[in-house]
Amino acid sequence: MTRKLTKQQRKFANEFIKTNNAYQSAINAGYSKAYAKNAGKKLLENGGIQSYINKKVGKVEENESNAADEVLRNIYRIGAGKEIERRYVNIDNLKKEALDNDESLNARLEYMEDTTIIGPASVKEQVSAAELWFRLHGDFKNDSEEIEKQKVRKLKAEADIAEARAQEYDPEDVGNDSDGFIEALNKGAKEVWGDSDETES
Template sequence: MKLTPKQKKFADEYIKTGNAMQSAITAGYSKEYAKARSSKMSENVGIKSYIEKRMEQIASPNILTAEQILERLTGIVTGEITETVVVATPIGVEKTEKTADFKTQISAMRDIMKRYPNNDKLIEQQIRKLSAEADIAQKKAELLSGNNSDINININPFEEDI
């Protein structure tokens, strides 16, 4: 299947950014069209095939595969992957391992779910609820610590940042 120049530019931009809507706009589609159709464009058989071929061409042993990325994101969500942090103690500093905070875990869950466009709506709503609960817990902690900043709670965590 032959791609139009716009479709090819969309696919090339999508490879760079992973953001279907922004890639469509950069390729020359209107913002309205991009908003309504960009996710369907990335599922187009011709575009998908082109992206897969290009990804094979640019593959490098130094670049993570999609499977490796999903495994790493899953490790973050489950707490199998930890990070080393330096903590101040009364006698100096100490290194310790900690799992990702809830916001990071939720972000990883969102990234995983983006790869499955036909994901279960119940799971999507559960992640949305967890995200709201994490926002509330963070604001409560800020209020208790004396940081009286404005309270903004993200109630739609699945909207892409533009």
């Protein structure tokens, strides 16, 4: 059974959680500099202090985890088209103007109305939530990078074909101009894509 921490030990533990520096935490907790030099060994190995720090960290992790779980539940419910509760504040601008735009609590109660609606989200919100859900699960890949690579390959191929055409073009051989163009085109295509039935003609 661990003994109850002293006020100074609790102060040290809280400081250590904030700074992760045993020496400075001991100084801030009121220990002498000589004692603080060995604070890592003496204080951090204390079972009560360890337990206190673990409980504090555990609470934060649990609270954060619960909050994250709630967000995930809401994303799933919206994406699945399930009923959700929404709260809106409607402002009657005519009443607000009649009250000279008074922002006092009593005036706001006159021109503001809190409305709660229970029902599925809009289709657009459902699609966005479902997309986010699948992305979080890794089921939905973003293809934009691959598409960009394909565009670059296509542009490079077109440039290579144009260059090959320019190299093969003989201005004196006007009669066979179209044949030279087709030949250059095929040669450029073969260099880019290799031999295939589509590039040979």
